[in-house]
Amino acid sequence: MRDVLQALLREASDAKRSADFWNAAAGILSGWAGGARLSIRYQGINEAGSVTAGADDRGGRSLNATWHDPEGRRVEATLAGAPPALPTSELEAAIEFASRLAVMVGRRAALERERRLGSFVVELARWLLAAPETQLLLRYTLQSLMELVDAQGAFVALKQPDGENLRLSPALGGAAPVEGLIIGLDSSATGRVVRTGEALMTADLRAEQDASPIVTRLTEGVRAALIAPLRLSHGPVGAVGLVRIQVADAPAPPPFTLHELHYVSAVAAHIAGGIELSEAVAATRAAADRARAMVDASPLPMALVDTAGTVRQLNGAAMQVFGVASKDAAVGRHLEKLGLSPSGLTVRLMLTGRQEGQPWHGRVLVTQSGGDRRICDCTVTDLRGLGSQDLLVALYDRTDELRAQRELIAREKLATVGEIASGVAHEVNNPLAAIRMEAEMLGRSTQDAEASTAAATIVREVDRAARIVRSLLRLARRADTTPVRIQLNELVRDVAEIRQRVLRADNIEVRTRMDQGAEAVLGLGQELQQVVINLVTNAEHAVRGRPNAVIELATEARRDWVRLTVEDSGPGVPQDVRSRIFDPFFTTKSPDEGSGLGLSICQRVVAEVGGRIWLEDSSTLGGAKFVVELPAAPARDDVIG
Numbered sequence: 001m002r003d004v005l006q007a008l009l010r011e012a013s014d015a016k017r018s019a020d021f022w023n024a025a026a027g028i029l030s031g032w033a034g035g036a037r038l039s040i041r042y043q044g045i046n047e048a049g050s051v052t053a054g055a056d057d058r059g060g061r062s063l064n065a066t067w068h069d070p071e072g073r074r075v076e077a078t079l080a081g082a083p084p085a086l087p088t089s090e091l092e093a094a095i096e097f098a099s100r101l102a103v104m105v106g107r108r109a110a111l112e113r114e115r116r117l118g119s120f121v122v123e124l125a126r127w128l129l130a131a132p133e134t135q136l137l138l139r140y141t142l143q144s145l146m147e148l149v150d151a152q153g154a155f156v157a158l159k160q161p162d163g164e165n166l167r168l169s170p171a172l173g174g175a176a177p178v179e180g181l182i183i184g185l186d187s188s189a190t191g192r193v194v195r196t197g198e199a200l201m202t203a204d205l206r207a208e209q210d211a212s213p214i215v216t217r218l219t220e221g222v223r224a225a226l227i228a229p230l231r232l233s234h235g236p237v238g239a240v241g242l243v244r245i246q247v248a249d250a251p252a253p254p255p256f257t258l259h260e261l262h263y264v265s266a267v268a269a270h271i272a273g274g275i276e277l278s279e280a281v282a283a284t285r286a287a288a289d290r291a292r293a294m295v296d297a298s299p300l301p302m303a304l305v306d307t308a309g310t311v312r313q314l315n316g317a318a319m320q321v322f323g324v325a326s327k328d329a330a331v332g333r334h335l336e337k338l339g340l341s342p343s344g345l346t347v348r349l350m351l352t353g354r355q356e357g358q359p360w361h362g363r364v365l366v367t368q369s370g371g372d373r374r375i376c377d378c379t380v381t382d383l384r385g386l387g388s389q390d391l392l393v394a395l396y397d398r399t400d401e402l403r404a405q406r407e408l409i410a411r412e413k414l415a416t417v418g419e420i421a422s423g424v425a426h427e428v429n430n431p432l433a434a435i436r437m438e439a440e441m442l443g444r445s446t447q448d449a450e451a452s453t454a455a456a457t458i459v460r461e462v463d464r465a466a467r468i469v470r471s472l473l474r475l476a477r478r479a480d481t482t483p484v485r486i487q488l489n490e491l492v493r494d495v496a497e498i499r500q501r502v503l504r505a506d507n508i509e510v511r512t513r514m515d516q517g518a519e520a521v522l523g524l525g526q527e528l529q530q531v532v533i534n535l536v537t538n539a540e541h542a543v544r545g546r547p548n549a550v551i552e553l554a555t556e557a558r559r560d561w562v563r564l565t566v567e568d569s570g571p572g573v574p575q576d577v578r579s580r581i582f583d584p585f586f587t588t589k590s591p592d593e594g595s596g597l598g599l600s601i602c603q604r605v606v607a608e609v610g611g612r613i614w615l616e617d618s619s620t621l622g623g624a625k626f627v628v629e630l631p632a633a634p635a636r637d638d639v640i641g
Contacts, residue, residue: 001090004032005097012101018047019254021105025098029077030054032094037080042099044073044106047254055081063088065095075099110259139170141271142240146173148267149226149260151242152253153218156230156271157183157190158238166191166238168214174245175218183213190214193227193239199265200227203255205243214241221246226256228264230272240268301376301395304383309335309347312390321376321395323368335393339367342378350380351391364395372583374399403600428465436462485633486528488521488562489514492553495532503540508549517557520633523609528630531605531613534598535566535626542570542623550621562632565616570623573615581615606630 007028015021022042030038030053037054063082068074077095079086142154153175157166164185171179185191189211193200205211205225215222224244229236242264244253301318305311311330314322322338324330330338335347342350343363350360360380367373376395383390436459443455492512500510521528536551543549550569555562573581582603599613606613611630619625 001032001094004028004094008094008098008101012105015105017109018042018044018102018106019049021102022049022051022098025102026051026053029079029091029094029098033079033086033091034083036082039078039080040075040095041077042073042075042102044102045071047106047257049254063091065092067092067096067099069103073099073103075102135170138271139172141267142170142172145240145242145264145267148263149242149256150244151226152245153222153243155179155241156238157194157241158230159185159194166194174222175241175243177217178214181213181217188213190227190239190241193229194236197229197231197236199229199261200225201256201261218243218245221248223253224255226261226264228261228268230268232272237272240264240271301397303330303335303393303395304390305335305351305393306390307351309351311335311338318395321366321374321397323366323370323372339365339369341365341367350378363398366395370580371577372580375402432462432466436466484522485520486523487519488528488564488630489516489519489555491529492532492555492564495529495536496553499536499540503551506544506549508540508543508551511550511552513552513554515554515556518555518562518632521562521609521630522633523605523630527605527608531602531628532564532566534602535628538598538626539566539568539570539624543568546570552621557632558629560632561611562630564628564630565625566628567619567621567625568623569621572619572623578615582613602628 008025011024011028012021015024022040026038026040030036033054035054037052039050039052041050042048061082061084063079063086065077065079065088066075075095075098077091079091082091138156142156145151146154151173153171153173155168155171155175155178157168159165160167160182165182166185166188168178168181168183168190171177171181183190185194187210189200189205189208192210200208202208202225204223206215206222208225211225222243223246225241227239227241230238230240242256244256246252296315298315299317301315301321303311303314303318311333314327314330319325319327319330322330322340324338340347341364343365350362359382360378362378364376364378365373366376375398377398378396379394381392381394383392439455439458439462443452443459446452446455492514496510496512503510532553536553539551543551546569548569552565552567554565554567556565557563582599603613606628609630611628613626613628616625616627
């Protein structure tokens with residue numbers, strides 16, 4: 001019995017549908033009963049059927065077993081020619097175990113269908129936003145639908161301009177023979193679905209009296225069918241159909257279920273939306289106005305251009321990407337004049353060939369007149385199917401996503417540098433300790449005043465080097481994962497200690513003014529270190545090469561806040577760029593010197609701990625003065641972790 005249960009469990013793990021599991025389970029249980037004839041009838045929530053296994057001509061006694069649950073599932077089993085030693089209780093136990101496994105298989109299959117439907121609907125929505133060519137969209141949708149509901153053929157039927165006929169196109173898989181077929185709206189099963197707006201489900205399409213126009217074109221194995229209407233705002237304009245085909249010597253395919261009707265109806269609604277968009281673009285001026293309103297409301301930036309790349313129309317989202325205040329400021333201008341430049345080629349090459357129906361996908365950079373840059377994925381498709389020679393340029397703004405990726409890379413680099421610095425610092429400590437010990441021994445053992453002074457100088461300089469190493473170790477410590485108390489004065493001193501040794505060679509003076517009452521803030525230590533380092537680095541770039549160069553770091557306690565200021569004697573920030581210095585990717589440095597992410601990262605880090613950062617209008621040193629205000633840490637008794 002144990003081996004039988006294990007075999008059933010293995011089949012349940014591999015089965016994709018309840019029907020597949022019951023076919024395998026019948027064979028296992030029949031073999032367990034010595035090859036006796038086993039008949040099983042099962043009724044589930046979404047599936048029902050019967051299976052048999054074993055010999056037909058065996059003699060012997062018959063055993064019956066029944067299982068059911070409160071949700072309406074029921075299984076009945078009859079074992080003919082059972083071995084005399086096999087008790088009914090064991091058969092009942094085996095049937096109950098198999099039934100519960102079948103329920104598990106059915107639930108797992110339902111969850112998988114829901115997951116696939118969700119993924120498909122999201123992908124379909126992206127296609128609709130990008131407005132691809134209608135036939136391409138329909139073919140993609142039908143192919144995905146066939147896989148979703150395990151169908152072997154699919155077609156779309158759309159109303160013709162005469163309002164009396166339907167044209168089937170596209171048609172895929174086993175339904176491919178009906179491609180291009182014209183059927184009457186009043187004399188076909190598909191037409192009935194379009195007329196009434198009610199879906200059709202049948203276990204055998206051949207049994208439908210008005211299905212002959214399609215059945216005569218399909219293979220003899222066509223059986224189950226599901227035809228759902230495509231509804232627009234003004235009523236059904238067509239239908240989407242799926243068929244299951246019986247392969248020779250194989251059992252008849254199962255009929256479609258109500259759950260599968262739900263899936264197909266949901267997808268049909270998305271297909272109808274795409275068709276409505278295409279019709280609106282090709283309709284009269286009034287219909288075009290309605291389509292324009294739909295496009296304007298879309299969050300996806302889109303622009304209509306002629307074959308040369310001159311803008312004819314664009315929506316509000318595209319205005320934001322191009323940085324124009326009104327549509328009139330963009331209409332009539334070339335895409336290049338609006339700052340669009342594709343990666344690796346010209347706009348002319350990007351647009352070439354679109355009239356032949358070949359879409360273009362790639363990465364573009366949009367440089368706005370104010371200097372801001374937006375990085376976008378771009379799709380260029382032709383509107384030839386809509387009776388227009390224009391091209392549709394659809395953009396997907398990736399700037400924020402790439403910003404997050406680059407920020408992550410920057411933080412990973414910072415962590416790597418910290419680990420390297422930590423390793424170097426540990427290695428330096430040992431020779432420093434040896435040098436100090438030798439210098440002390442030399443100072444104690446010599447009677448020469450000059451040698452004694454030299455030894456004291458060595459000890460003093462070694463101690464200074466050790467302080468620098470300790471500062472490096474503190475800055476390179478592993479990043480905190482939860483907010484902790486941070487000694488801000490100590491953090492600022494460490495940064496100043498490290499940088500002033502380097503900057504002294506460039507004649508840059510680093511000053512510090514510490515308020516002893518401004519000790520502790522609450523946050524992630526390594527991220528606040530990055531804020532101080534970024535502000536000091538920006539100040540270094542501003543004052544390098546200038547006479548009397550000074551950088552000053554100061555802390556100050558202000559009730560429940562702690563304030564940090566970083567001030568320099570540089571030229572200051574020009575008035576015309578002050579409003580953009582915290583924007584991602586905005587920088588006045590060359591590409592080799594900065595990415596434009598430093599101040600943006602600082603602003604995010606400070607905001608995450610409830611603080612704020614700003615640029616002061618005036619500075620006592622004459623340059624830029626950045627102020628960081630952070631919440632003071634609560635008393636130690638109030639901090640956990």
